[in-house]
Amino acid sequence: MSEPQHPVDAGPADVVPDVVAVDAGGDDPGPPAVARDTRWAEALSRIVSGGWAVSLGAVVLAILAGSVMIAFTDENVQASAQYFFARPGDTFAAIGQAVGGAYAALFRGAVYNYTADSFAQGIRPLTQSMTYATPLIAAGLGLAIGFRSGLFNIGGQGQMLMAAVGAGWVGFAWDLPVGLHVIVAVAVGVAAGALWAGLAGLLKATTGAHEVIVTIMLNYIAFYLLSYLLATPGLLQAPGSANPKTPPMADTALLPRLLGPEFRLHLGFLLALCAVVLVWWILDRSRLGFSLRAVGENPHAARVAGIDVPRSTVLAMLVSGALIGLAGSTQVLGLITTGFSYDIDAGIGFDAITVALLGSSSPVGVLLAGLLFGAFKAGGSVMQASQGIPIEIVLVVQSLIVLFIAAPPLVRAVFRLPQPGRRRPAASRRPGAERREEVQR
Template sequence: MSEPQHPATDATSVAPGVVAPDAGGDDAGPPAVARDTRWNDAIARVVSGGWAVSLGAVVLAVLAGSVMIAFTDEGVQEASSYFFARPGDTLAAIGQAVGGAYSALFRGAVYNYTADSFVQGIRPLTQSLTYATPLIVAGLGLAIAFRSGLFNIGGQGQMLISAAAAGWVGFAFDLPVGLHVVVALVAGVAAGALWGALAGLLKATTGAHEVIVTIMLNYVAFYLLSYLLATPGLLQAPGSANPKTPPMAETALLPRLLGPSFRLHLGFLLALAAVFLAWWLLERSSLGFSLRAVGENPHAARVAGIDVSRSTVLAMLVSGALVGLAGSTQVLGLITTGFSYDIDAGIGFDAITVALLGSSNPVGVLFAGLLFGGFKAGGSVMQASEGIPIEIVLVVQSLIVLFIAAPPLVRAVFRLPQPGRRTPAKGRRLGAARRQEVQR
């Protein structure tokens, strides 16, 4: 009669995430101690994710910005002239310069703790949310293109075309309250979608690279809008020689969420709804599955029966529609007194950084847009109160892109595990399982 097997040494009785004890034997060495490694595995999976690289890129960029702030501060330069005699003065000057700069950034982006009232104190936060609104929506559009394997850098052109369409409906039509703003938004979204789909159609039918096509379409949109603004009877304000449109009609304006004294408008809620819609599209819909499959491997997707050309056009259409929503909120919610050919305000290109920083994930794009909105709102306060050049904020944003483009560098600096690398705990479990298999 065979001897019964001990439960502790049975491979099927070992709980997941627990290192199985060694079965013993002459060559087996000391028995391994059973240990729960589930928490170690969870931490390893968290820090090896893409969000950890994004957070590390932001930290490195902020540190680099701190160095630039210190080097450009006059107090630090003066104290460094006698550094070896009194090094504490230099360190104190550095702390005062960097601390003052980032406290001013906080006061301009989140909460002004020097304000006389709470209402005045939260005004910076509302400004950050207002600036973040078009960045979030445009970033979502570019993220969907990136997840589909397309590098859409035509956000500028799509914003200009959508702004022209939404603005034209906003000032040229006389519609009832409620209906007017909806029609203007639909016109802007449709214009952006068609402009993006044009690039996707050229990619699908002729094989033209979307980067080249979208760059060229940016120029086409810019000069087309310039012509419309300079031609009386089109977009130019009547009786004016300036390239600027008339103000939007009151019925076409997006409502202010916190009253007329704050600039935060309904577009922010539309941006939050767009985040949910983009998440559902990518993660829960069959169209999103097709787009992600084409983005991962278009050849395998074609073999699986997915129409790659159709998916390419649809991806650019959805991408352009979301960027078009960003352009519409600019003219109907923020710049409502008339706009010119600079209505995009660089958002079309900043959205690329937002999409990259958010790892092309809708939730990540939301937080990345909020961060860049805070940079934009707080940068002017930092410049006005501390004399910090606004270009330093732009350099920090550029460094974020640089570090995002070099994930191995960020992982090496913060000692993050490389994705796909087997963790030691997992290796121990596999080793124990192999020894038990051999002994059986």
């Protein structure tokens, strides 16, 4: 019997078929063993070990926790629980009705109202969710830029307030032609947010001041500065009014409605989508994005590589504040157009932190997380009105999402997700993988 012929080297490892040959055992090799394809197993392993799986798991766990709270606060569940051991089916039925009715109402208020008389009325909840998601997406992108650059920018509230001051002042005080007026108003709002965040970046780059402390202080400064401007006649306060509120925006400064006057969805949503594409290009396709990501990973190594770390820090905060400024501009020019007060940020500056964390600081992730939180906000009021469920439960669900996002090992343990970067067993590796790992080491 002649010796079995060994296969000729197939060249680079990338062209070797992604299969693993199983040893049949014995002295005689016999017929060739069936090759087991591992490409799909490897792809699934990469998906479930990534940040997307943890984010989805955090949302699922938060919704389950919300379901428990809904069940415990429902009067029918409490009444049937008193005779649980006599008729347990009544309790389970009451729980199903309470939880199912709550999330059905959330769906009707956030996605599609299947009880509406017309299709236009049916999709109104979806447009409301997109409207509420618009500033969350823009602000979340700004915070994601900071996170990817190693900066924890929690000054979204102050940057939104300053952007509202700039855009609102141009919106009601300037007299410009149609088209140009809204462009200038948005540009001034974006510039105001960028400058307010850039101040924190400049202090960190020149003095080493921590951005968390500086942005917190700037939030307070922006809030009380806006309060002063609104309480002083001749500044931002509406003429002839003692209330701390600005005049309404001029019609030429309003963001156009995308679906007509009966829907509140405005052009700001398209601007937020453009911002998603822009942030993706900055982070993944530009030299600026490479510098920001390098500084965020290791500023010392970036400095050795020739990157100007202080300059990158200031630029990161400028870009972050500009995107948050876009969120503030859309608030006063697209949603609250009859005049705004010092509560114009509506907590968006802090909710955007959750959006950025849930989206893993990636543009597409922030987009999806913003839409989810916009749906929570739009559907929460309907859930409260139709089912009598406190809207604070929605806030608790959002808070639990943050909690689970901050504890990835807990989410991985609950859903048995593999740890990222874990080495695969030797029998399931691709041919030539050991050689590439040795070269990389």
